[in-house]
Amino acid sequence: MDSVQALITQIQGLSSSAGDVSRLHSNLKQAEETIFSESARLFSALDQLDPSIHSLGYLYILEACSSGPLTKERAAALVLPISRFINACAVEQIRLAPEKFISVCKRFKDQVMLLEAPMRGVAPLLTAIRKLQTSSEHLTPLHPEFLLLCLLAKCYKTGLSVLHDDISEVDQPRDLFLYCYYGGMICIGQKRFSKALELLHNVVTAPMSTMNAIAVEAYKKYILVSLIHHGQFSTSLPKYTSSVAQRNLKNFCQPYIELANSYGTGKITELQTYVQTNKEKFESDNNLGLVEQVLASMYKRNIQRLTQTYLTLSLEDIANTVQLSSAKEAEMHVLQMIQDGEIYATINQKDGMVRFLEDPEQYKTCEMIEHIDSAIQRIMALSNKLTGMDEQISCDPLYLGKCTGW
Amino acid sequence: MEGEDEPSGRMIDDEIYTNGVGEEEKRTRPIISGEQLDVEAYAGLYTGRTKITRLLFIADHCENNQTMQLEALRMAYDEIKKGENTQRFRDVVQKIDGRLGPSYGMDAAWCDTVDRRAEQKKEKLENELNAYRTNLIKESIRMGYNDFGDFYYAHGHLGDAFKSYVRTRDYCTTSKHIIHMCMNAILVSIEMGQFTHVTSYVSKAEQSPDSLDPVTVAKLRCAAGLAHLEAKKYKLAARKFLETGPELGNHYNEVIAPQDVATYGGLCALASFDRSELKHKVIDNLNFRNFLELVPEVRELINDFYSSRYASCLDYLGNLKANLLLDIHLHDHVETLYDQIRHKALIQYTHPFVSVDLRMMANAFKTSVSGLEKELEALIADNQIQARIDSHNKILYARHADQRNATFQRVLQTGTEFDRDVRSMLLRANLIKHDFNLRASRKQ
Numbered sequence: 001m002d003s004v005q006a007l008i009t010q011i012q013g014l015s016s017s018a019g020d021v022s023r024l025h026s027n028l029k030q031a032e033e034t035i036f037s038e039s040a041r042l043f044s045a046l047d048q049l050d051p052s053i054h055s056l057g058y059l060y061i062l063e064a065c066s067s068g069p070l071t072k073e074r075a076a077a078l079v080l081p082i083s084r085f086i087n088a089c090a091v092e093q094i095r096l097a098p099e100k101f102i103s104v105c106k107r108f109k110d111q112v113m114l115l116e117a118p119m120r121g122v123a124p125l126l127t128a129i130r131k132l133q134t135s136s137e138h139l140t141p142l143h144p145e146f147l148l149l150c151l152l153a154k155c156y157k158t159g160l161s162v163l164h165d166d167i168s169e170v171d172q173p174r175d176l177f178l179y180c181y182y183g184g185m186i187c188i189g190q191k192r193f194s195k196a197l198e199l200l201h202n203v204v205t206a207p208m209s210t211m212n213a214i215a216v217e218a219y220k221k222y223i224l225v226s227l228i229h230h231g232q233f234s235t236s237l238p239k240y241t242s243s244v245a246q247r248n249l250k251n252f253c254q255p256y257i258e259l260a261n262s263y264g265t266g267k268i269t270e271l272q273t274y275v276q277t278n279k280e281k282f283e284s285d286n287n288l289g290l291v292e293q294v295l296a297s298m299y300k301r302n303i304q305r306l307t308q309t310y311l312t313l314s315l316e317d318i319a320n321t322v323q324l325s326s327a328k329e330a331e332m333h334v335l336q337m338i339q340d341g342e343i344y345a346t347i348n349q350k351d352g353m354v355r356f357l358e359d360p361e362q363y364k365t366c367e368m369i370e371h372i373d374s375a376i377q378r379i380m381a382l383s384n385k386l387t388g389m390d391e392q393i394s395c396d397p398l399y400l401g402k403c404t405g406w
Numbered sequence: 407m408e409g410e411d412e413p414s415g416r417m418i419d420d421e422i423y424t425n426g427v428g429e430e431e432k433r434t435r436p437i438i439s440g441e442q443l444d445v446e447a448y449a450g451l452y453t454g455r456t457k458i459t460r461l462l463f464i465a466d467h468c469e470n471n472q473t474m475q476l477e478a479l480r481m482a483y484d485e486i487k488k489g490e491n492t493q494r495f496r497d498v499v500q501k502i503d504g505r506l507g508p509s510y511g512m513d514a515a516w517c518d519t520v521d522r523r524a525e526q527k528k529e530k531l532e533n534e535l536n537a538y539r540t541n542l543i544k545e546s547i548r549m550g551y552n553d554f555g556d557f558y559y560a561h562g563h564l565g566d567a568f569k570s571y572v573r574t575r576d577y578c579t580t581s582k583h584i585i586h587m588c589m590n591a592i593l594v595s596i597e598m599g600q601f602t603h604v605t606s607y608v609s610k611a612e613q614s615p616d617s618l619d620p621v622t623v624a625k626l627r628c629a630a631g632l633a634h635l636e637a638k639k640y641k642l643a644a645r646k647f648l649e650t651g652p653e654l655g656n657h658y659n660e661v662i663a664p665q666d667v668a669t670y671g672g673l674c675a676l677a678s679f680d681r682s683e684l685k686h687k688v689i690d691n692l693n694f695r696n697f698l699e700l701v702p703e704v705r706e707l708i709n710d711f712y713s714s715r716y717a718s719c720l721d722y723l724g725n726l727k728a729n730l731l732l733d734i735h736l737h738d739h740v741e742t743l744y745d746q747i748r749h750k751a752l753i754q755y756t757h758p759f760v761s762v763d764l765r766m767m768a769n770a771f772k773t774s775v776s777g778l779e780k781e782l783e784a785l786i787a788d789n790q791i792q793a794r795i796d797s798h799n800k801i802l803y804a805r806h807a808d809q810r811n812a813t814f815q816r817v818l819q820t821g822t823e824f825d826r827d828v829r830s831m832l833l834r835a836n837l838i839k840h841d842f843n844l845r846a847s848r849k850q
Contacts, residue, residue: 168832170840176833198826205830207838240834309786311794311803353798363814375821382828389832 003034004041008048011057015093021056025096028060039064051085055093058085063100066107075111082108083124091131101132102141109145118153125149126158137168144178151182151189159186163195177203177214184221188290193229200225204249205241215245216252217285223256224290231301233260255281259294268298268323299324299333300342307343307356315352327352443729445477449485454660455559455597458485458494463734465501476506483510490524491562492517524561531557548577555590568594568603581614585622592629596661601633608633624654628662632735635670640743641678647671648687652696668697670736672704676711677746681754684712716751717772723747752781753790756802762793764800775800 014024028035035042042061051058062085066078082104094101105128112121125146132140143162150159163183170176180199187196203218226233235257237246250257255278262274275282275291282288302322306313315327315334324330334354337343344357361368393399445464449457461482465475479502486495499512535550555570571590578584588611595603608630611618618626631646648671654664675688688694688708698705703722710719723744730740755770756762768778782802785791793804 166829168836170836173837202830202833207834207841309783309795311796312798314797317797351798363811379821379825382825386828
C-alpha cells in the first residue's frame with residue numbers, strides 16, 4: 001500500500017511546474033520496477049489522478065498496465081481509460097517520455113483490433129498524433145498505426161486529412177514505408193490516384209539497404225495505379241532509386257510487369273485473357289479489385305484517344321474501335337465518362353452519334369487565378385525551404401570536413 | 407491495260423514535243439517505265455559484276471514470269487562466261503537447270519581451265535609481290551597489292567579483294583593513289599553490301615587535299631547516296647543523288663546507271679523533302695533535270711505531286727512498282743518510300759483547307775471513304791495532320807491548337823510536378839541524413 005500511495009502522492013505533488021515535473025520524471029524512471037510490479041493496484045488507484053494535470057505519472061502507470069499479455073477482458077478494461085487519457089493529456093508532459101506514449105498508443109491499437117472495433121481507435125489516435133507531432137511535417141510512429149486503423153474501419157476521409165501534411169522529418173524509415181503504403185491504399189480507396197502514385201513512388205524510391213516486403217507490395221500497387229491513372233507504365237526506375245530496389249524489385253513483381261506490357265498493346269481481349277489466367281496470383285496479393293479497375297481504364301483510354309481524332313463518331317464505330325460488344329454498351333461507357341468529367345461530349349440519341357467537345361476551361365475565371373496564385377506561393381515557399389536546407393548543409397561541419405579534406 | 411498504255415502514249419507525245427537537250431543518249435523507249443522490264447535493255451545499262459548481280463536478282467524475284475526469268479538467266483550465263491568467276495558460273499547453271507537447252511549447261515572444261523589459269527596467275531602474283539616486298543619499292547608493292555585485289559575481285563573473292571585493296575593504303579604516295587584505293591574499296595564494299603565501309607571511304611576520298619575531277623566527285627556522291635539509301639536515311643540519300651553532276655554519264659556503270667540516280671534521287675526526295683525543298687532542289691535543279699529526262703515517268707510523277715494531281719501521281723507510282731521491286735538497291739525500300747509518299751500526299755492535300763469533304767478527297771485519291779478515314783485517323787493520331795474528322799457528315803475539320811490554353815495547362819502541370827518532385831527529394835534527403843546520423847552515432 002505504502003509504495004503505491006507514495007507514488008500517487010508524489011505524482012500529485014510534483015505535477016505543477018516544469019521544474020517539478022522534471023524531478024518527477026527522474027523519480028518515476030527510478031521507480032519503474034515498483035510501478036511494473038504494482039501495476040494492478042496502481043490501475044485501481046488511477047481515479048485519484050487527473051489525466052490533464054498528472055499526465056506524466058498517468059502515462060507511466062498506463063504503460064505498466066498495458067504491457068502485460070493481451071486478453072479480451074483486459075482490452076475492454078483498458079480501452080476507455082486510454083482513450084480518455086489521450087484526449088485529456090497535457091502535451092508538454094507527454095513529450096518528456098515520447099517512447100512510453102508511443103508504446104501506450106500502440107498497445108491501444110492492438111486492443112482495439114482485438115476487440116474488432118477499429119472505429120473506436122480512429123479519433124483517439126488522431127488526437128494522439130497531433131499531440132505528439134513537434135510540427136506538421138513530423139512523421140511519428142503513430143502515423144502508420146493510425147492509417148491502418150482508418151483502412152480497417154474504412155474511415156478514409158479521416159485518413160486523408162492526415163495525408164495532406166507534407167512530411168519531411170522522419171524518425172524511423174520503417175514508419176515512412178508503412179505510412180506511405182497505407183496512405184497509398186487510402187488514396188486508392190478514395191480514387192485520388194495522383195496522390196496515391198506520389199506516396200507509392202516515395203516508398204519505391206526511398207533509400208534502402210536491403211529489400212523489404214513493403215516496397216515490393218508498394219511496387220505492385222504502383223504499377224496498377226500507374227496504368228489506371230496514366231495509361232502507361234515504364235519499368236525504368238528513376239536514378240535516385242536505391243540500387244537494391246533497381247536490381248530486385250522487378251523480379252518480385254513479374255506478373256504485374258507482364259500485365260503492364262499487355263496493357264501497352266492496346267488490345268482489350270489479350271488483357272482480359274491475361275487477367276483470367278493469372279487471377280489467383282492477383283487475388284492472393286489482394287489486388288484483384290485494382291486489376292479490374294485497370295481493365296475498365298483500358299476502355300476509357302481508348303475512348304479518350306478517339307476524342308483526339310474525331311469530331312463526331314457514331315456509337316457503332318466507337319463500339320467497334322474500342323472492342324465493346326454493342327452500341328448500347330458504348331453509350332453507357334461514354335455516359336459514365338462524361339459524368340466523371342473524363343471527356344467532354346454530347347450524345348445525340350436520335351442519330352446514335354457522339355459529338356466530342358473541347359475542354360471548356362478557358363483559364364479566365366477568378367477561381368483559376370486564385371488557383372494559380374496559390375500554386376505560385378506554394379512553390380516559392382518550397383523553393384525557400386530548399387535554399388535553407390542547402391545553406392544548412394553547407395555550414396555543417398561534417399560536410400565541410402569532407403569537402404576540404406580536413 | 408488502259409492504265410499501262412496511257413502513260414507510255416503520253417510519254418511518246420512528250421518526246422515529240424520536247425527539245426533535244428543533251429543528246430548523248432539516243433532517245434529510245436525509256437527503260438525504267440511502267441511496262442514490263444526489257445531485261446536486255448536494262449542489263450545493257452551496266453557493266454561488270456553489278457550486271458550479273460542485277461540479272462540474278464531479277465531472275466530470283468520474278469518467279470511468275472518464266473520468260474523474263476529465263477532471259478535474265480541466259481544473259482547472266484553469257485556475261486559470266488566472259489569473266490573468270492567459276493563459283494557464279496556453277497550457281498547460274500544450277501538455276502537454269504537445263505531449261506535453256508544444252509548450250510547453256512554445265513561446262514566443266516571451261517571451269518577447269520579457268521581455275522587452273524587462276525591458280526597460275528595467283529602464284530605468279532604472289533611471287534611478284536614477294537619480290538617487290540623484299541626490294542621495298544613502295545610503288546611496286548602498291549601495284550602488286552592492287553593486282554591482287556583485281557584478281558580476287560574477278561574471281562568473286564570479295565573479302566580478300568577488299569583486304570588487298572586496303573593494304574595498298576600503306577604504300578600510297580600521292581593523293582591519286584589514295585583516291586584510286588578508295589574507289590576500289592567502295593566498289594567492293596557496295597558489292598559486299600557493307601555500306602558502312604562505303605561511307606568511310608567516301609569521306610576519306612573527299613578529304614583528299616587535291617581537288618578531284620568532276621567524274622570522281624559524281625561517283626563519290628552516288629556511292630554516298632547508295633550508302634544512305636541502304637541505311638534508310640532517305641533525306642540524305644536524296645540530297646546526295648541530287649548533287650550528282652551530269653558528268654557521271656556512263657562512267658560508273660559498274661555500280662549505278664544514270665537512270666538509277668534519277669529514280670532513287672527522285673523517289674527519296676519525294677518521300678522526304680518538304681515542298682520548298684522539292685521545288686528548289688529537284689524541279690528547279692538544272693543538273694538533275696538531265697537525269698530526269700532519262701526516266702520521264704519519275705519526272706512526271708514529281709511534277710504531278712507538286713501540282714497536286716495526286717491521282718495521276720499515285721497511278722505512275724503504281725505502274726512503276728513492279729519494276730522497282732526488281733532493282734537490287736531499291737527492293738527493300740519500295741514499300742516504305744511509297745507509304746511515305748502517299749502520306750505526304752494526304753497531308754499536303756489537307757493542309758490548305760479549313761474543312762475538306764472526305765468524299766471528294768476519296769475521289770482524288772481513288773480510294774473508298776472508309777479506307778481514307780482509316781488512313782487519316784492514323785495520320786492524325788501520329789500528329790502529322792492537325793484536324794478532326796466529323797464522321798457523321800464525313801468532313802475533315804482543321805483544328806488549330808489553342809496556344810493560350812495549352813500554355814496554361816502546361817504551366818500548371820509543370821508546377822505540380824516540380825512541387826511533387828521537390829517534396830520527395832526533401833524527404834529522401836532527410837531519410838539519408840537520418841541514416842547517416844544513425845551510422846555516425848553508432849560509430850561513436
